[in-house]
Amino acid sequence: MESTNHRKQHLLKITFDIRAYADGTTHTDVIYDNSWMFTPGKSDLQYNVTISQNNTQVYSYNNIYQYLYSMWHHEVNSPGIVQPNVQYDVPYLISAGAILNYDLSIGVTDSKIQYNYTGATSNTSPMSTSIIDPRMPDPGGRQDIAPEPNWTAEWIVSQNATARATMMSSADAGGTVPWHFTDESTGKPINGETFTSFGYNTVPVNGWPNYGTVADPWKPDTAHEPDLNYLPYLVTGSHYQLDQLQAEADQSIITPYNYSSMGFASCGNQPRGLAWEMRTEAEAAWITPDSDSYKNYLVNELNKGMSWLVQQYITNNVNGAYGQLAGDMSGAAFYCNSYKGVAVPWEDSFIAMSLSQVAGMNIPQASQNALSMLKFLDTWYSGLFLNGPNGFNPYYATPYKALVNAGPVDGNGIPQGAPATTWSQYYTDNVQPTEWVNGGGFPPYPPDTFIEGPSGFGGFSTIARAGLAALVSTTGSSASQQAYNFAYKELPKNWLLKGLGSEDGTTDETGDYQNYPQFDIIPTPGTLSTNYPYVTISMTPRVLKAGQSATITWNATNATSCTGSGTGFTPTGTSGSVSVSPVTTTVYSLTCNPLSGAPGVPAYAAIYVAVGSSATSPDGTIIYNGTMGTLTTADGVWTFDNNSDLGALNEYILLNGSLTPNWSTGVKLEVANGGTLYGYANGYGWFLWQNGGFVSASDPNGTTTPTASLTASPSTITSGGSSTLIWSSTTTTSCTGSWTGSTLATSGSVPVSPTVTTTYSINCGGATASATVTVSSIIPPPTVSLYQDATTTYAGTAYTYTVTWSSTNATSCVVQKTRPDGGINPSWGTGISGSQLTYNGKTGTSVFLLTCSGTGGTASTSINHYSVNATGNASSQATLSFGAGARVTTTTNLYIRATPDKNGLLLCVEPQGATGTIVGNSSPGGGYVWWNVQFNATATTPACTGWAVQNYLTLQGAVAYTPFSGTITHTLAKGWTGPEVTALQSILGKLGTYTAGVTGYFGSLTKQAVEAF
Secondary structure (H helix, E strand, O other), X not given: XXXXXXXEOOOOEEEEEEEEOOOOOEEEEEEEEEOEOXXXXXXXXXEEEEEEEOOEEXXXXXXXXXXXXXXXXXXXXXXXXXXXXXXXXXXXXXXOOOOOOEOOOOOOXXXXXXXXXXXXXXXXXXXXXXXXXXXXXXXXXXXXXXXXXXXXXXXXXXXXXXXXXHHHHHHHHHHHOXXXXXXXXXXXXXXXXXXOOEOXXXXXXXXXXXXXXXXXXXXXXHHHOOOOOHHHHHHHOOHHHHHHHHHHHHHHHHOOOOOOOOOOOOOOOOHHHHHHHHHXXXXXXXXXXXXXXXXXXXXXXXXXXXXXXXXXXXXXXXXXXXXXXXXXXOOOOOOOOOOOOEEOHHXXXXXXXXXXXXXXXXXXXXXHHHHHHHHXXXXXXXXXXOOHHHOOOHXXXXXXXXXXXXXXXXXXXXXXXXEOOOHHHHHHHHOOHHHHHOOOOOOOOXXXXXXXXXXXXXXXXXXXXXXXXXXXXXXOOHHHXXXXXXXXXXXXXXXXXHOOOHHHOOOOHHHXXXXXXXXXXXXXXXXXXXXXXXXXXXXXXXXXXXXXXXXXXXXXXXXXXXXXXXXXXXXXXXXXXXXXXXXXXXXXXXXXXXXXXXXXXXXXXXXXXXXXXXXOOOOEEEEEOOEEEEXXXXXXXEEEHHHOOOOOOOEEEEEOOOOOOOHHXXXXXXXXXXXXXXXXXXXXXXXXXXXXXXXXXXXXOOOOOOEEEEEEEOOXXXXXXXXXXXXXXXXXXXXXXXXXXXXXXXXXXXXXOOOOOEEEEEEEOOEEEEEEEEEXXXXXXXXXXXXXOOOEEEOOXXXXXXXXXXXXXXXXXXXXXXXXXXXXXXXXXXXXXXXXXXXXOOOEEEEEEEEEXXXXXXXXXXXXXXXXXXXXXXXXXXXXXXXXXXXXXXXXXXXXXOOOOOOOXXXXXXXXXXXXXXXXXXXXXXXXXXXXXXXXXXXXXXXXXXXXXXXXXXXXXXXXXXXXXXXXXXXXXXXXXXXXXXXXXXXXXXXXXXXXXOOOEOOHHHHHHXXXX
């Protein structure tokens, strides 16, 4: 390749990797490599590409910007080559140690597979980042952070061709990550054992990557490193995929650009960095062919890292000072780690999953050391769920972080006190509101379930179950089985109480795993004992004053006997109830033994009661560090006695009587006099802490102070235009408005047309509100909206559809219709708004063009309508698509927000089946595609306009289908793929029961359509 001054330089390496098959067909992988480290003069490159085969152009792309240390490729097949969707024996891959044991029984949703595919293929640039988050350190649960990314887990579980295409798209994008430091002398990633001073004396001659720029958007980080190329190499044998896997593995050895003598580049990194480095190194070492010159280096480094872990934790006993907590690997004395003294149990779970994968690969030395480390970790991680008898509540097993050294903490959040040596001390050190406010520790209120909510793509309790499954699969220990069974039976309740995010589309465990199988990992067959006991325990009430009693009720199945712990709790038999009178806050636990001769391990359950000490009060009780205050009520508003400024921590409010403090019923805490309130509501009361101000709690079932709200939509108009005033109120019988002398209803709307900027006000029972309508002298251009109630129909007069249009700031509009035969009706529809019934007499496409004129200018928009032959032979393939004017329906109860972000202001909750119109372009936010939707008012819900996640919207209208001329000869069932499923979906689409795209995969949506038929 020549430079701009026509000097020949080694600027870009191009490799043609050719496979020739026995039938005469060929496959050519064209690889563009800009990764050489030691060749001077290399730089970021910009160029055009054209690829031809047999003098026929097969690919071209202009203005490719390829930065240093990156690769990309394009694959070319000769005519006639066959590319079947191979169905792999996934149980064999699991038993061979290639992957962890994913639950293959519940499947994956069609919509999620299609959603990920759309995201992965929306950018066709050779340097596309696909569906990967290029800024790897971004926080929060993500699809790409897990033992395998969610889209790869979808392929593992479904073996679906579309899911495979998404996996391969992200794998191809792995080449664009600038972590390819290639040694020209070997053609392989740099060898840290050869260049031991890499990053210091040895550096790339052309400098380091320019991360985070427009041209190079990547920011690698092993703590958030996705597994991109391992399974893609396993299913293709592609040299390109192997190159990417080895480059990422080397990143795990030499990052941050210095060779680590420990075998892992984790010194100074987060514990999860150790997990993902271990995983990637092991996968590359295990699957790299024995003939590859790089294999010995990868195996040596993996063995070195695993030996180092055993030396530190087992031989040197670096955690010995932590006594019962010594098995913690995420914090404690983690070698040269900024988390020292702070445990992060969910990162321990990541480590457990990676260790389990290494152990299952049967790599000499490394796998044995991995098993030793799992047994070491087991004492801590399983112990988090089993130590109620030792003063630790297992519902606190899943925090974001927790102290294993006593406070105080320094400016970096590192605790300076002595190590905790017992489970009860670990609990005591972390029941501190200051820690809870700062994102760690345990909340000092009685939890109903695990303290952090579940989520298939990153909920701490979900991650915990996966980590325990890995421990069971590899160690088979009694503790890990007991802990897994406890977490497994607790998770459905955890979802019920905390899985309330409609942005994720589900509020149940199975539904969430069907969308996000990345952590749906279960013990391998034969490792979990069967017929294990199942235990439940409950207590009423859960908050007491000293001297009061509570009743504990328990029940166990598949059990012979039970023992209890906690003051006064001596259970007899496998079920029953007893009364207890604790004098301090207490954890009660129950352990039940399996049936005689059964292979099960004991089952365990626990419950927690909070105890205070003071007299009763008529309206409620404050438990504050063991002392009591009172609440008084007036007009349904609870306030603290004497209006005192609490100014302290650990208040727990118990509201007596029938009132249940639950956010969904409208019970709220409020702050007066400018204080800041942090609070949590569960089924028994509120735990809260406060900095200044006064606190009150309002009861929606009692008499409360009236409220009023008033808004103007739009808030800015031009002279002669109009706006709508919308008001609502609570706890009042009528309202009065400044725009009228008449009494108003407690809610309603009215149009107004001020000629000057005007502020309107409303008074509802003494509560007031105002809204301003600004009159602007700038005349805006028209806005237009055009949509149809079906995007596809059959040709013929019997198959009609309706086209509707509307506008603002327009004085005239005209709709032009162009028919499939080319004929044009220039004035098919007129008026600034309207709706007309029409049909297509012939197959093909009709185009509707809406043009509106006004004082501020003109605006136009168009839509296409497709007509197909009623026999199923389409002259054109129609597809439903999202966009301005499209009509949509919600598929679940859906949060509607003021901005395209999960943390945006919640405007309303539209119920499942609500309909609306998209009124603007899409916007990305938090890993989702959002649309601004105007939802229709119904008898039970007001009109609402705001941002909604596309995952949980479906387009209204006819179903686009793929014509099929074959026959269905098999009895189809969930999990099938192929042309017969395509035919079934097409038929169901024509019958109106199948409303999703034709995928060829028989999933839950197809099953529902068959049942509806």
